Amino acid sequence: MTPEEFRKAGHQLIDWIADYRARIAEFPVMSRSVPGEIKSLLPAAPPLDPELFDAILRDLDSIIVPGLSHWQSPKFFGYFPSNGLLASVLGDFASTGLGVLGLSWQSSPALTEVEEVVTDWMRQMTGLSDAWSGVIHDTASTCTLLSLLCARERSTDYSLSRGGFQSEPQPLIVYVSAHSHSSVDKAALLAGFGRNNVHLIEHDPDYAMRADALAGAIRRDINAGFVPCAVVATTGTTATTALDPIEAIAKVAAEHKIWMHVDAAMAGSAMILPECRWMWQGIEGADSLVLNPHKWLGVAFDSSLYYVRDPEHLIRVMSTNPSYLRSAADAQVKNLRDWGLPLGRRFRALKLWFMIREQGVKALQDRLRRDLSNAQWFADQVRATPDWRVLAPVPLQTVCIRHEPAGLEGEALDQHTLAWADRMNKSGEAYLTPAILDGRWMVRVSIGSATTEHEHVAALWRQITSAAAQSTGTGAC
């Protein structure tokens, strides 16, 4: 494809994407594909000869789109929002179109320096002090793994430079809550800690980690001959957006000199609102934190910001310096390969840069405030309706609900919950994610798709009550 052919096909594709986004509300939100259906529509072997771009574009319509769940739909209330604002989409296009790579600063200076600037913009926007240094990674899973590797190496005085983790005589302990994200557990196991050494700390009735329980667990572990190594606290847990008490946990962590990582993947976006910053009060006491602008804030996936207070430690754990990557500028610049796992990096900063500039901070704040208000409105409707319950505090934009008609409990209640959620998802009118809370299924209503206005939330509530009523009529009762 020549640049001129690209120009023509590119204009077609821009129109196709603009049309898709304009019509996004018309699609059934959750895909109706059945397993294997898409695969069966595609050739089993690659084409030997070129195909026309028009044929590819037609397949986008006829095969791909029906096989998607539409994350950008105003009727998307599943998981957490993953907004790709159109300005950030263009920033990503610029990155891919330029096709440059950051291996070292020298390999594309602007790639590194714009990343430094926009991660610092985000630091300022979220009210963090200038003691933090940021870098862009793919996901919070990766950032949490980096933190636990940093913790492991700090606790063992760089065992990786000697006999490795296997040479450590005493078990090192990582503290998490039952409401930590699944990636925390995964990171601890991959970093080599072992399931026996990942200790669950009790939470309070609002699903927030108890700092006193953490302090108690650490004392017991020290007495047992273990080495407390790290705690992962969450600002905005996945199930209920619970807020672990950062300040109190940081105090315990400091007392025992253990690494404190804060997973603010979801709630980090809300920190651009000064009125929300109480949610991570004490954050300056953490060693590392992650927040994902690719969620609620609106940067096209993937864009996960990782901040550390001691970049020299991160670099000492992660650095490599083969001759083919050295350059004369190395002493004066950041080489971001030493801030994470991959050597190569895309020009990811562009999508954040485009979005913040095209939106401006105030418009980003206004949109998040709209969503917070919609969530409060929705929670109020649920609370005001007989047989309905809001199951957890609603500090952010996610509301955990259950319909509990008289006489339904235990597994029958679970069946009822899953039935009405399934009915909603199959209707195409909404996408909702059920989850288990205190051993029972409930439904998370996660508001915050960029296109979701109050009218969509109001329609959702009408549809939910109707779906639950139908389920009660035909199902479990």
Added chain:
Amino acid sequence: MTPEEFRKAGHQLIDWIADYRARIAEFPVMSRSVPGEIKSLLPAAPPLDPELFDAILRDLDSIIVPGLSHWQSPKFFGYFPSNGLLASVLGDFASTGLGVLGLSWQSSPALTEVEEVVTDWMRQMTGLSDAWSGVIHDTASTCTLLSLLCARERSTDYSLSRGGFQSEPQPLIVYVSAHSHSSVDKAALLAGFGRNNVHLIEHDPDYAMRADALAGAIRRDINAGFVPCAVVATTGTTATTALDPIEAIAKVAAEHKIWMHVDAAMAGSAMILPECRWMWQGIEGADSLVLNPHKWLGVAFDSSLYYVRDPEHLIRVMSTNPSYLRSAADAQVKNLRDWGLPLGRRFRALKLWFMIREQGVKALQDRLRRDLSNAQWFADQVRATPDWRVLAPVPLQTVCIRHEPAGLEGEALDQHTLAWADRMNKSGEAYLTPAILDGRWMVRVSIGSATTEHEHVAALWRQITSAAAQSTGTGAC
């Protein structure tokens, strides 16, 4: 930005990218930025109010482009090629425009199933048997880390499910060569093996790992009470594209039941040419391999293919299954979150799918053959010229060279080499990467940018000889 505003700005950006690619040969290949220059041109604080898209586009021209090294230039001979063919660029645009996420199959079925299909297309294109299952990750660094984690867990019968790596009584050993990529060392250290347990295996005069030396090292380690765990072999090393003897290494690995990972990040693309497949003869004996279509083949970064023979083992090491990610389809589908580190994934398969369809396999083969032929031509010129040496075999598209005028040796020769390479890079007429081989600096000429034709390679040779002559005249002599 509304879809209509996106349409307008998108057309502008498509034209901008088409113009950039059409004019790519005009830019100085290596950026002339000095450290801090880009940063100093950007506001230190984020804008509170929206900016016009035109202002952003202007800054791309005035600030970003001068700060880039132009990887898509026909005069780019640095590192390894990282081609972003324009069809794959459009595939990536479609992915970003759709803005869908793969957390589970259910969260976007087409995302998972197209990934299954295109990784299988690539399996067929590279002549691998159907015993391999593939998945797309970001980079080879990540894939190699996954392999060493899989190896660690296989050797310890899933220590992560118990006391972790720290509970293992005997040191586990990973075998690498001095010519393995820096990411191999990094992966071993991050996986917890420790520097003392990463054993370097000798290479032969062609820089390929010696299988007999590996066998000897394993025997010595077993006698010393160590547990041999994994070997990483390379098809196409970074410094010289050396080819480790895969078949012989696989035999040793099988005998001792150690994990064998093959890093074919660069040379994997060449396996679409049947005449190149001798280079990884015996590959079916490996446990895992990585090849990067985002290098020579032409898929916009990032697109790293990871193939394993036992996906169940990978899944058991990597899996998480929280309630909010479960769906009724789970038993019948692949959930690719359990095939790697991140939970979320972009629709990366689209860029591979677009590229293979728009190009067709034959055109991809033709381009790689062109580059192989250009590399042989270039090596022939070097060999035929007095005072010039080709320092390593040239099985692929990278030629390692040195100008060795009479009387120059040792550090003076190093200074001369770095001087003429620097002169070339500063000229803007080429980008070359110096590297150290056998303790002395040399220059890698890595041919294979998609736009590089024979004329560019011929011009490069004229410029190199001229730069070296000038250096000799003014510099070290």
